Structure formats: structure tokens, C-alpha cells
Amino acid sequence: MRIACPYCGDRGLAEFLYHGDATVTRPKDGGAVPSAAWIDYVYFRDNETGPHDELWYHSAGCHAWLVVTRDLRSHEILAVRLARDVALERAR
Amino acid sequence: MRLATGGEIDREKPIAFRFDGKIYQGFAGDTLASALLANGVKLVGRGFKYHRPRGILSAGSEEPNALVELHTGAHREPNTRATMIELFDGLEARSQNRFPSLKFDFMAVNALLAPVFAAGFYYKTFMWPASFWEKLYEPLIRRAAGLGRASALPDPDVYEHATAFCDVLVIGAGPAGLAAAAAQAAQGKRVILADEQPPKPVADSIRYFPRTTVFGVYDGGTYGAVERLTDHLPAGQSGARQRLWRIVAKSSILASGAIERPLVFGNNDLPGVMLAGAVETYITRYAVAPGRRAVLFGNHDGIASTLSAMIAAKIPVAGLVDPRTAIAPALRDQALEAGIPIFAGAVIRRALGGLAVNAVEIRDRNGGITKIACDLVAMSGGWSPALHLTSHLDGKPVWDEAKAAFLPGGLPPGMSVVGAASGDGINENILPLWDVADPGAKAFVDFQNDVAATDITLAKQEGFIAVEHLKRYTTLGMATDQGKTANVNGLALMAQATGKSVPETGTTRFRPPYTPVAIGALAGPHRAKHFKPTRLTPTHEWAAAQGAVFVETGLWLRAQYFPQPGEDWQAATTREVNAVRGAVGICDVTTLGKIDIQGSDAAKFLDRVYANTFSTLPVGRARYGLMLREDGFVMDDGTTARLGESHYIMTTTTANAAKVFQHLEFCHQWLWPEKNVCFCSVTDQWVQFALAGPRSREVLRKIVDAPFDVSNEGFPYMAAGSPTICGATPARLFRLSFSGELAYEIAAPARYGNALAAALMEAGEEFGITPYGIEALAVMRVEKGHPAGAELNGQTTAHDLGMAKLLSRRKDFVGRALAARPALTDPQRPTLIGLKPVNPGERLRAGAHLLPQDVAPVAANDQGHVTSVAFSPTIGQWIGLALLQNGPARLGETIRVYDPIRNGDCLAEVVSPVFVDPAGERLHA
DSSP: OEEEETTTEEEEGGGOEEEEESSOOOOOSTTSSOOHHHHHHHHOOOOOOSEEEEEEEOTTTTOOEEEEEEETTTOOEEEEEEHHHHHHHHHO | OBOSSOSSOEEEEEEEEEETTEEEEEEETOBHHHHHHHTTOOOOEEOSSSOOEEOOOOSSTTOSSOEEEESOGGGOEEEEETTTOBOOTTEEEEEOSOSBOSSSBGGGGGGGGTTTTSTTHHHHHTOSOTHHIIIIIHHHHHHHSOOOOOOOSOOOOOEEEEEEEEEEEEEOOSHHHHHHHHHHHHTTOOEEEEOSSOOOOOOTTEEEETTEEEEEEETTTEEEEEEESSTTSOSSOSSOSEEEEEEEEEEEEEOOOEEEOOOOOBTTTSTTEEEHHHHHHHHHTTOBOSOSSEEEEESSTTHHHHHHHHHHTTOOEEEEEESOSSOOHHHHHHHHHTTOOEEETOEEEEEEESSSEEEEEEEOTTSOEEEEEOSEEEEEOOEEEOOGGGGTTSOOOEEETTTTEEEOOSOOTTEEEOGGGGTTTOSTTOOOOOOOOOTTSOOEEETTTTEEHHHHHHHHHTTOOSHHHHHHHHOTTOTTTTTTTTHHHHHHHHHHHHTOOHHHHOOOOOOSOSSOOOHHHHHTTOSHHHHSOOEEOTTHHHHHHTTOEEEEETTEEEEEEOOOTTOOHHHHHHHHHHHHHHSOEEEEOTTSEEEEEESTTHHHHHHHHSSSOOTTOOTTEEEEEEEEOTTSSEEEEEEEEEEETTEEEEEEOSTTHHHHHHHHHHIIIIIOTTSOOEEEEOTTTEEEEEEESTTHHHHHHHHBOTTOOOSTTTSOTTBEEOOEETTTEEOEEEOOOSSSSSEEEEEEEGGGHHHHHHHHHHHHGGGTOEEOOHHHHHHHHHHHTOOOTTTSSSSOOTTTTTOGGGSOSSSOOTTHHHHTSHHHHOTTSEEEEEEEESSTTOOOOTTOEEEOTTSOOSGGGOOEEEEEEEEETTTTEEEEEEEEETGGGGTTOEEEEEEGGGTEEEEEEEEOSOOSOTTOTGGGO
């Protein structure tokens, strides 16, 4: 597999670490109470098919966290964005 | 028998080689298989189960029979295909799976037991008792039925990894592949042409990898290939033996050709029965006549070229046997012209012979039997496109009824298929013939696994009809050839038995690798220390000169203790601990992770990643920090100092340095990207020493340059600063203590490591300074009850470690919410305590379990376990840290420490985990 890092260009899979689902969002309530929303965020994941956003880390490269949109049926990578940009966009 | 003329061999270069100890001669350009055939050697192996004599079936990488052992000693390589071994001077090959010799094999009695060895025989015969399986049945079966023996020695060869990039990867350098590569190169494309055969002339505009098998297709246009660099030369060559290529290609053209199918008739496994295309290859490429009198048996027009080759080589052909009643004129006329008897609408029902074929019985369309003497049967049941690579990314081959073959279906992105691999030009006018139905003799489908036509019928009778069940029940398509010649015949026979069509019965799909790949090639250079390199601290030379004994901690090599003459590890450690507690010692702590953190939001950011608060930390001070995972469990701990308003330096445990760094980047880039902060790992940039003991300040005074004030008032406990040392060397100084004594950590640029050690030793000489290793460090941290790896094991919470009060109630931080779950704060959870054996002579061991007295020592009564132990020179006996249910409420209680594996069983008192200076007075001295 190849991932096109926005900083480093098209690089081999061995440079990257998979982290997990990028569709979940950390609750913004400050975490005083272990609510169901927190349990969901930490433990529960949908078993998706088709295009899906995933977090990857360019560990043997620039250390950028990436949101990789990957088709879970074909492994085709449809988009790679900096996690930082995605997070800022979501916050707006 | 070698033909007088022709072939691509070099008759000027004779080559001597040995097979089973006997010396033969071939020529440069031969394979082991062609050279053996040229010498009249037909018997090359024994069958897997029945030990029947086996010969060379094919001329390529699909070979199921002619597997030999090459080389000796550590270089020994089993299961190499004689058809792919290029002959070299001094080559030594041995046949496999026979005893004592190929011609006389004791295990051939297995053939008499054929009914026992039928499909599924393992499962039926060796069912009971289960305990016999591992000790008796499996070794027995493995000895009787099998392939070659692997060398048990470490692989002495060198393997490389490399990556190549191209516009177009062409796989296979046959006519179709060469033409495709030339056409692409002419368009200015960067072309790589990979081919499993030896080099042939190829234009310079093409990057050509001969002896290279593309074995797998992976995501993103990545292809795996193995280039055999020295396998065609004697063992022990310098340089790499094989090179594993990752080829990244924008597109690819598969020109892998097709693989011929055997015909399933009685005794079709006798040496001398060969694939028709292989017979043609041996004649034309190697100038070898594989026999003196041949019969050609095929069911499609393609066999005409084999017939031409045999006629041109003047090999007498005793018959053309074709199940079709109407034979194409081109084929028929050729046979008639050469005076070859034609048996139209007929089949070979069985071959006859002992160690090789000597006759065939032909059954004509009316059932009449004709026996013809021959020593070569060239057979062809049609061709199957070598479409394996097309299905590696889930492409499903499609059945073509007219060609009686699977053709490439869904292709990997960017791949196209040309030539015979796409089905072009194969199986013209084929009349499918899956089985000649001769109950009188075994007819093989899979030669390598000894799967006969009757085994497929048996599988059907017993309900193993699905193609995956068929494979597992009969072993059809397994082992080194993965059924390249067998799968389609097996599937078609099952279809016939069930009355269904082939596509209704199933499709065979393939996984990488296309042909076997040595584990060594996959590992490449990543072996031993290249897999797990050693990290040396900047004071390694100094420590070695002090006689340190080193220990591996992760990748690091750290000084464990510094024995003096006559001391064992315990004596040395005890002396080192006493020196620190009584005077002063130094210990290299460079391996702790160091992360430089800067930015206007650094303070707020640290408040988020640590459970406790860092924004309130004054500049010039350090603080212990506890880091949780988002699930509320402890991830790591360490001290972080504030060097400036927006500048911190964080330390992590040695083990978690990389993980914490990654975590910080995650928190910053993904969770809180609005924070203005950045990080840099500086673990390797700074050497760091712990300087510990009541006299450490006196040593420090001699090192730190004036006017920096190191007095207790000027530089109190948990102070942090950036003095210069030893005359203008930049340094960082922290008043931290892991040992519990008055102590400092002093850091300098890593290149000064050995010099700093020497300077500290010199300055401390008058105070009795002593270097100490991580053994003494560990003893003192147990004495002080500091948690380390055994306590920070990923399953403990802040509460478990007695640090619940560190969890801030005023801010969000990673792990806050889930750490508050009731189950994680339940007092009944095992919680950190100290243990002291009631009998001071008893030894504690980590891992021992804790039980109340007077209960049965069973899991249900288990209340916790010992995490760390040490012999404490300060207390004068073994002590331990443990996690005990409701621990802090049970101080003073006597419990049982039970360790049945190591015969440990003693009573211990539950005490505070801080054994030495519980009030912490020494820290502030």
C-alpha cells in the first residue's frame, strides 16, 4: 500500500502506523462525568464498509498525523489530508 | 538423449554435475532437468504418499514432481525445482523422500496400503487416542510422507531489499511480454520487464530483471518480486543471494503465459509421461529428446507444434491419440505425412511400466484396446492461463466454456493481460477430457500431493463438495506448486461428479506468493542486530572502562552494575546502594525520553496531556507528572521542568519514549490543533546523569560554574535551571530524586558524555563517589516505593498506584472521564503497598500471588500479586512492592505470599510502599 503524505509525497506502507477510526470525535464537555458519550468515543466502533476515514501516523517520516480516506472493500486510498486541517475544519 | 544440433545451449561449455552422487555432464544453458533428461535420467523423485516413481513433468516453475535438495550444510535448500535450476559447475543435487535410494524405496510399500492413504486418511486413521497424535502419528506420517528437509542451521546467505519505480511493469518476457515492453518503451514510458527465466537479449530502453519472479500484487500499484542473483552459481558466493523488490508501477502488463494441464489416465505419473509443451521446450530450447519412441495424447489443436518438434527432432512417434473424432486438418495432415498412426476418438486409458513408462494402452471409440510400446508420452489436456497475479487483489477468474479454461476476471487496478495469459491462442477446438475413467489403475490429478481421481470422487461421496472443502480434504492444490497443473482438473472432476458446471462448482483464486519465496528474502537485511540495533549511551566507553556489566533494556545497552574484583551482582549492587545512601554516586539516566516542548500554549497543552496541572508550575521548577490513556489507565510518568514561560522539558520512561512522543503529536495535531505548541525529541542530544547522595551538593559545587547558586535555598528540591558547567559547557540542572536522597540530574550535550562522567568522578573522588548501575537504581526505587515498568503495566490506574490525588478536578485531561468510572476507583481494586517477609531470611519473588492466611491457595482466593522485589541493603532484608486488594487499608496485616512455580510460600507484613525516609527529609536536605 502507498500513502501520499501531504508533506513527504507518495510513500510505502512501512513508514506509517495505523491508529484507528477518524470519524469519532472526542466529547467537549470536559470529561467530569464518564458519560455514555465517552464510552462510545473510547470503545465503540462501527464495522463500516466502503470509503472510510482513518487516522494514520507517518512515524518513519515527518510525524504528521493523517486522515486517510480508504475504501475498506478495495483498500483504494481516495484522499489523504493532514489531521490538523481536518480537525480545524470540524471545529469551525 | 542430446540431439546433435539445435537448442540454446552452449556446446562449447560442458558442465559436470552430480545427482544422487553420480557424475553427469550437461552444457551451459541447461537446467538440471534438461541435463538429466539429456543423460537419460527419468526417475527423479518419489511421490508424497505412495512413494511411486516420479519423473520430470514440466519445463517450468509449475513443476510438481522434480523437487530436489541442493547444496549441503547450512546452504542446504530443499524442494528446489529441477526445471528452474540453471546448471553450474559442481552442482550437487539429491532426490528427496526416498530411502535408501530412488530406485529401491522401502516406503513404496505405502502403495500397497493405498486404500488407507486415500483422501482424509489422516483424519480417519489416526483419530484415537488424541495424545498419540503429537508423539506417534504425526512424526510417523511426516517421515513416510513428505518433501525435502530444511537445514536447521541459521541461513548463511545475504538478502537485500530494494524498491523500484516505473510507468509500466511487464511481467514475463515471452513473445507477448517482449512485444508489450518494446511498445511501451517506444512511447517513452519507463518500463521494467521482469522474467523468471535466465537473461535473454532485451533492448537497453527497457529495465530488465531476469531470474526475477513477480510473486505478488499488493495495494497501490505495488508488486513483490524476488530476483535470484547467485542461485545459478555455486553456493557461498559473495554478495547477496537474492534481492526482494518492491516495484511501484503506475500500470502493469501481465504476460505470464499459460500452464499446461495433464490428462488424467491410469499411471499418468510414470516417469516418461510429460506435458506436451514441456517435451517441445526440451527439444527446441535444450536440444534434448526426452524419449526414443513417443506417443502424443491431446485434446486440442495446440499439440500440433509438439508434433512438429518431435518430427523435426526425428523422435519416432508411435501414435497420435486424440479423443476428438474430427481432428483439425493441419494436425491430421502432419501426422499422415510423417506416417504416424492416428487414433481419433480414442484415449490412453493407462500407461504401463515399472520405474518408467514402456507402453500405453489405447482405448478406441468402440472400446477396443491397442497396446503400443513407447518410452515417452507427451500429453496435453489444454492450457490454463497463468492468471494467478490477477486474483491477488480479489479478482475472480471467469470460466470460458469454449476454451475450457479460466480467463482473467476482475483485474488489479492498472493491470492489463496479454498473450496466452489472457487466453489468446490457447485450446483451439478443445474437447474437454477430464478423466478417461479407467478403474484399473491410479490416475493422478495432483502429482505433488498424490491426489488421484478416485480421491475426488471420495470427497464428493463424503460431502466435501465445496471447492475449499475439496482442497482441505484431499490436499489438492497445496504445497510448493499450489496446484498449478492440478487445480482445474480437480475442479472439473468435482463438477463432473456432482453433475454441475465448472463455474457452479467453484473458482480457484490465488494468494501471493506465485512461487515459493525464501523466508530469508522476506526478512532481507533485517536480521539479528540489523533487526534490533543496539543503542549505546553517551557514557558507554566510560562505563566499559569502569568494568560495568551491561544489560539490554529495550534497544539500549545500560550499565547494570560495576563489580569490583570478587563481587557478584548482589554484592556490587549492595555496595553501590550503600555508597549512594552514605555518600554520593552517579548513574547514567540518558535513556529516559526527553521531549522539548515550546509554544505560547505549552502550559495549557501540558494540562491536557497530564492528569495533574503544569500551568501553575513556576519557571525554574520541575514537577512529577502522571499521564493517562483516554481509557483512564496510566500510560506513563516522568518529571517535567519549566525552563521558560513557554518552554518545558518533559521526561518519559525509557520504554515509552517513542510512544509518548507519538501521543503528544496525536493530542496536538488531532485533538487540540488550535494550541500553539511544538515538540522535539532530544533524548539523543543530551547526556544525563543522576548525582545522588548526601554529598552530591558538594560534588556539584565543583562542577557548576559560578555564579550559579546550588545551595539548598538557591536551588531547592524540584528546582530546574540552565547553568554552565566545567567552564562554559551549557548544561541543564534539575533537583530530582529517584533514590530518595539529596540528588540532582545534570544534563550536557551528548558529545560530552564520557568527559562529564570523568569530571564528576574526579570532582567526587574526595567524597567517595561511586558509579552505580540500574540494578542499584532499581533497588533504591523499590525502597522508595516509586512505580516503574512492573507497576505501570497498562492495567493500573492512578488509584491503584496511590496517586488518585494527582487527578485534577478542575480541568479536562486525557483519561479524565473514564478514570472516574466506579470500577476504576473501587477500593477493592489491587492497590500499591509494600511487603516485608515476617521471617527476615525469606526471599520474595516478583509474580508471587497474595492470599489471606488460612484459605486454600486457589485462584478464587487470589487478592493480588508481587510486582517488584529487591534485597534492600538499607532495611537488611528482601522487600517488595505489590498490588493488593484494598491494600492501603490493610497496613499491618500479615498475608501469604504464594509462588508455587518456584516453591515460594511465606508470610509477609503489609507495609507502606515507602520503606526509606517516608517523610522525605533527605530530599530537602
